[in-house]
Amino acid sequence: MKTVICYFSGTGNTRKVAEGFASIFTERGDEVLTVSVDGLTLCKKLPDNLIKQISDCDLFGLGYPIYAFNAPPIVLQFAKRLPRLTKNKRTFIFNSSGEPLKLNNISSLKLCGILKRRRFDVTNEYHYCMPYNIMFRHSDEMACKMWETARRLIPLDAKNMLNGEKHLLKRVRCGALIAWVMRCQQWGGQLNGRMYSVSKDCIRCGKCVNDCPSHNIRITKKGKFKFGGKCLMCMRCAHLCPRNAIRIGLFNGWKVNGPYSFIAPKTEEEKQHYNRLLTKAYEQYFAEAEQRINNEAQ
């Protein structure tokens, strides 16, 4: 079986999930192509070889982080560049988000419409809770628990999908309207992106310039940073800056800097969960996942 998995990941969480799915298919001996959509939307057309691989595959997967209860615009743009197929292609969606709220289930509404028009038939969708890359930093213990849970759920989800089971997320009432309203985050992000700046700690290593998926950052000949109007608010520049030197405009108080280690902390101090927000929702998410993992292991 041939599978193509395309994904966008601002700060690495969704990439981990994409790689998790890819490794399950590879272990089965399937042919798997995993592609980051970074840069692909800068051209009008997707590369011919990618279009061919996608058209020929048996299963197509598309993954993204949830932004304000929506799929990021770069993923929608990518979907709009997909070929119009002559027959239905089995498709699955996976997404990661910082919290387990059911409202996140509406994130794929617009994307599903775009895919449907191209005959990508979304039969399965999976959501995984992963650490926040904005707003607040999850403790290393929490981040580790989230990834551990996703890592154990992915094989179950892949197995069920390969057995032909359908799995779609339950939308909340008025989901389309809520998602539409929340899409104001996209232009808000573009406006705010122009307000990004760098502090004196910046060493001009150029990492942010090279990493930015929308090529929105440049350094002028005089060494000044220019942040354009195409910011996706993916947080990659600020999150991965080695000197924590990027200020994210009006949302600077929400900045989460530095990649998560995903390694279980050992000391009590390290285990502190800095944020008590939505504790019940997280507990429920972990309890349901644990129950499923135990049930399916029997």
Ligand SMILES: Cc1cc2nc3c(=O)[nH]c(=O)nc-3n(C[C@H](O)[C@H](O)[C@H](O)COP(=O)(O)O)c2cc1C
């Ligand atoms: C601009 C922005 C908006 C976000 N909106 C949501 C949201 O609506 N719900 C949620 O649970 N997480 C939200 N998050 C958190 C991310 O979805 C989460 O941290 C995700 O795992 C990041 O994945 P990545 O590392 O692949 O970019 C948001 C993050 C950003 C940067």
